[in-house]
Amino acid sequence: xxxxxxxxxxxxxxxxxxxxxxxxxxxxxxxxxxxxxxxxxxxxxxxxxxxxxxxxxxxxxxxxxxxxxxxxxxxxxxxxxxxxxxxxxxxxxxxxxxxxxxxxxxxxxxxx
Amino acid sequence: xxxxxxxxxxxxxxxxxxxxxxxxxxxxxxxxxxxxxxxxxxxxxxxxxxxxxxxxxxxxxxxxxxxxxxxxxxxxxxxxxxxxxxxxxxxxxxxxxxxxxxxxxxxxxxxxxxxxxxxxxxxxxxxxxxxxxxxxxxxxxxxxxxxxxxxxxxxxxxxxxxxxxxxxxxxxxxxxxxxxxxxxxxxxxxxxxxxxxxxxxxxxxxxxxxxxxxxxxxxxxx
Numbered sequence: 001x002x003x004x005x006x007x008x009x010x011x012x013x014x015x016x017x018x019x020x021x022x023x024x025x026x027x028x029x030x031x032x033x034x035x036x037x038x039x040x041x042x043x044x045x046x047x048x049x050x051x052x053x054x055x056x057x058x059x060x061x062x063x064x065x066x067x068x069x070x071x072x073x074x075x076x077x078x079x080x081x082x083x084x085x086x087x088x089x090x091x092x093x094x095x096x097x098x099x100x101x102x103x104x105x106x107x108x109x110x111x112x
Numbered sequence: 113x114x115x116x117x118x119x120x121x122x123x124x125x126x127x128x129x130x131x132x133x134x135x136x137x138x139x140x141x142x143x144x145x146x147x148x149x150x151x152x153x154x155x156x157x158x159x160x161x162x163x164x165x166x167x168x169x170x171x172x173x174x175x176x177x178x179x180x181x182x183x184x185x186x187x188x189x190x191x192x193x194x195x196x197x198x199x200x201x202x203x204x205x206x207x208x209x210x211x212x213x214x215x216x217x218x219x220x221x222x223x224x225x226x227x228x229x230x231x232x233x234x235x236x237x238x239x240x241x242x243x244x245x246x247x248x249x250x251x252x253x254x255x256x257x258x259x260x261x262x263x264x265x266x267x268x269x270x271x272x273x274x275x276x277x278x279x280x281x282x283x284x285x286x287x288x289x290x291x292x293x294x295x296x297x298x299x300x301x302x303x304x305x306x307x308x309x310x311x312x313x314x315x316x317x318x319x320x321x322x323x324x325x326x327x328x329x330x331x332x333x334x
Contacts, residue, residue, distance in 0.1 A: 017168075048287070051287070083167065101201070
């Protein structure tokens, strides 16, 4: 098996393990990262929602916000599934875009 | 460390876009000159790795979480310019598809994690590893140190960008318009987690992958 193939398998394993990024913080009762709070949490923290933050916070609606499946779902199992699917989608999109970019950029440098 | 929309005012996020664009242009030019098509699969792997490793949130005392970025590792293996592109793509896709990191903050997040993370990681690695054999233990130490320092550099920059908001973006009544925490809070908050834990995770991951490659694909270590 080539190194490239082995590394992709490793990435696949990481994708399957990605719910750990959800489960381990939950086990420790940890919230999100510092400085990544939502509007309601902001209000709880400082007692108000900064005006500019209110204006910009929902400027973009992503299809899979916070790595969840579209639609409202609760529960660690569903969220974990969302994480794994997000990982797969994200990996495919990221790798695909980068692959295209490098193919375009490196084209004239030969294949040695 | 992914700054969301609404945390940085236009003065800052605009400046960070302005700061990042030259790096994107330079990285594209450098890749255009030196990247070989056969390296494409490795860069795609690197970008995918960066994406997925950023999903592993690690909790720390105080109730917050952090994550590694993989920028240093990719820079070590494929050069800083390739890493800038790889990590930028991962970050942009995270922002667009998953709302992880704001759209307005793409310039800042890419500058902090992709540009500084890659360049600092690469530079420190080269410095510490200088003259050592590709399979030596010094390479692993170099990778670990580079990863630790560069991640903390990224975190510090994010903290500064957030921390100056209460200073420069206030309503007429003096209330912060965007991120409300000043430097005196933002810097310790971000620095602590990354100095005490997340930096070590980045270092360990980097060293482990380097060790694996030393054994199984030493030609990847230049």
